[in-house]
Amino acid sequence: MLLSLGLAASPSRAAELVIDIEDVGSQKGRLTAFVYDSAEGWDGGRPVVPLQRVYPDGGTRLQARFTGLAPGRYAVVVLHDTNANGRFDVSALGIPKDDYGFSNNPVLFGRPGFDRIAFELPADGARISVRMK
Structure with a gap:
């Protein structure tokens, strides 16, 4: 499934970001x-x-696309609300019940800082992969 969000593009705001969302575990809810x-x-x-919402379509890979972005430094997070209750569920100990993924696919022990998940988006755009955990 592909979802695209276009913004008003100008010469300084013309980059496209394609996010390949991998390892989608559940076919329920929304990402x-x-x-x-x-x-x-x-x-x-x-x-x-x-934000962009993407709905599982039977596969383990999905794609989100943002167009018209200014070249620069960005970070991406993808959350999978498997029960579609409108929030990211965690246990009483703070352990995620819903799946999640970040740009740069860091190994995590807690919420990463911006610098750890940030990447450069050049003027000609970029394609990144986010693995769901």
């Missing part, structure tokens, strides 16, 4: 891709562009 352009936005939960 949401968030794109952040700063540590402040990441820490404050303020994505730089509207």
Whole structure:
């Protein structure tokens, strides 16, 4: 399944970001891709562009596409709300019940900082892979 979100493109805002979402475990619920352009936005939960929702279609790979982005430094998080309750579920100990993935696919022991998951988006765009955990 492919979902695309276009923004008003101008010469300085013309890059495309394609996110290949891999290892989708459940075919229930919805996945949401968030794109952040700063540590402040990441820490404050303020994505730089509207989020995208992608729905499982029977496969283990999905794709989200953001167009019209300014070249620069970004970070991506994908959350899979498997029971479609509108929130990311965790246990009483804070262990995620829902699947998640980050750009750069870091090995995690807690929430990563922006610098750990950030990547450069050049003017001619980029394709990244996010593995769900």
